Amino acid sequence: MPQMIACFKWVVDEAYIRVGASGDLDMNAVDYKISDYDKNALEEAARIREQAGGSVAAVTVGVPEATKGVKDALSRGAEKAFFIQDPSFRDLEPSQTARILAAVIQSRIPYDLILCGEGSSDLYARQVGPRLAELLGIPCLSFVQKLTVEGDRVVAERRTDEGQEVCTAPMPVLVTVLPDINTPRIPSVRDTLMASKKEVVPVRKEDLPDISSPFLETVSMKGTSLKRSGTRFTEDPGDVKAFVDTLLQKGVLK
C-alpha cells in the first residue's frame, strides 16, 4: 500500500488579473486557487488510495495566506498536509520550490509515490516535478495520462510528442500528471467539514536548511495586451450580412 505525496501550489487565479495602462499587472482584485493541474495530482492520489489503500499527504510551499489552499487540498482526499510557509515564499522560482520540497520530503515525509501536476497555472514552467525527482534521486515519469500501481511498481501511460509510451518504474517514483488523467472531485460540504479536522504539519523557513537564492532573476513582468477593436453585431439577419461584409472588407474572405 503506497505512501503517497501530492504536491500542490496555491496560485493567483489568472482570470482576475487586470493589465494596467502602463502594462503593469494589477493584482488588487485577484482571487486564489489550487493550481488547476495540481487538482488532478491530488485526485489521482485519492483515487489510488481508494483502490489500493495507502496514505496521501498533501504538500505545499507558500505564503501563510495559502492556508486556505491547504484546507482545500485536505477536502480533496488527502488525510494530512505539510504546509511549508514563509512570507518570503511568494514568488519562488521552480528551482527554489523544488529544493524546498526536496529538503522537507527527505527529512520528514516517508513516500513511495510522489504526484505533481504537469505545471502550474501561473508560471507553467513545468519544472518542479522533474527537478524534485532529480534532487531526490528517484525515477521520474512525466506527462502521464494513465497510472496504475502494481505491487511495488507503477505502470504509467505517458503522452509524448510521437504518441503514447507505456513505462514501468519501481517505487519510489515521481509522476507528473496531465489534466486528462481524471476529473477532480468537487468537495462536498462534508469533505470541507472533515478537512478542518485533519492534521496540518507546519514547516517554517527556520526549520529548513538554508535554501539558496534563486538561479534566475526576473527583471520584468509586463502585461501583454490581447485587446482588439471588438466591433459588435447582433443576430439579426441584416447584422449577420454586415458581419460577412466586414470580413470581405478585411480581405480574409476570398
Added chain:
Amino acid sequence: MAGIWILGENRELTGELLTAGGELAAATGEKISVLLWKDRSRAEEYFALGADEILVLPELPEDVPPEALIPVITGEAKTSQPGLILLPATVRGREMAARVAAGLGTGLCSDAVAVRWNGERKTFEMERLAYGGMAVQKVVFRTAPAMATIPPRTFAPAPEKEGRTGTVRELPGPPPSPVRVVERKKRERTVRDLREARIIVCAGRGIEKQEDLRIARELAEALGGEIACTRPLSEEYHWLPEDLCIGLSGISVKPELYIGLGVSGQVQHITGIRDAKVIAAVNKDENAPIFQTADLGIVGDLYGVVPNLIQEIRKARGQ
C-alpha cells in the same frame, strides 16, 4: 563559458535551435556543440547548419527511455562547462531540461520565446509567457550554464552552408535506468496541421452536443477552412483529437481568420490565437471575454446565427 549546447530531438528541431544558437554564438564568440540523441548519421548535416562539434550520445536498447541519457548529459556538462544549453520545449525536452538543470544546480527558462545575450551584464536574457499568456516575464541568469527550452517553430530553420566541418566525440554509456518502456503507440495524425491553416473555425463549450460539431464543420466548409476546438472539447469530452486543440497547452495558430463558436475566451486559449490576423466570435453571452479580444463578434445564439452566416458566406463567395 565554454560553448553553446544544443540538444535537438530531430532534424527539424535541431535546425531551429541552431538558428537561435547561431545568433548567440555570433554575439558571444562561442562555438556550438550539437548533442546527437538519435539520427547518429546526421553529423555532417549539422556541421552544414552551424554546428562546430557533435557530441554523440550512446545508443539505447529499445526498452530504455531517452531520459536514461540525463546522467550522461549532466556529467558531460559538469566536465566541459558550456555557457548555454538549449533544448526544444517538447515533452521529452522539457523533462530532460528540468532534470539536467536540477543536476547542475542552475536556472532554466521554460518556453523561451526570445533569447538574447546582454553584453553589458554579461548574461543571457530571455523572455517567456506567464499567467496563461497575460504577461511576459523577462529573466536573466545568476548561475551557469544558462538553460532554456524553446517551443518548436519559434525560430526558422538554419540555412545550410557549404564547406563547414567540425569534430565528433562519443559520450560514455549511461548508468542503468530503473525505467522500462513496455509499449509504444505512434500517434496517427488524422488531421491536417492547423498551424498552416488560413481559416479556422473553433468550437467551444457553447456547442452542446458532439453531433452539433456538424455546425462548426459546415461553417468551416463554407469558408474553405479547418475546424479546431478549445481544451475541454478535446481533453474532457474527447470529441475531437488533441491535434485540434488550440491554446497554451495545445497548439498556437496564425490564420488570417479565426471564428470562435461558443468560445468563452479564456486567456490560455486566446494566447494560442494571438497571431491571427482577424479574430471573430459568435457567443450568446455578451460578457464573454472573447469579445474583448476579438476584432468582430456576433452576440447571439450560435445555433440560430451560424445557418444564416453560412448562407451569407456562400453568397459572398459566389457558391
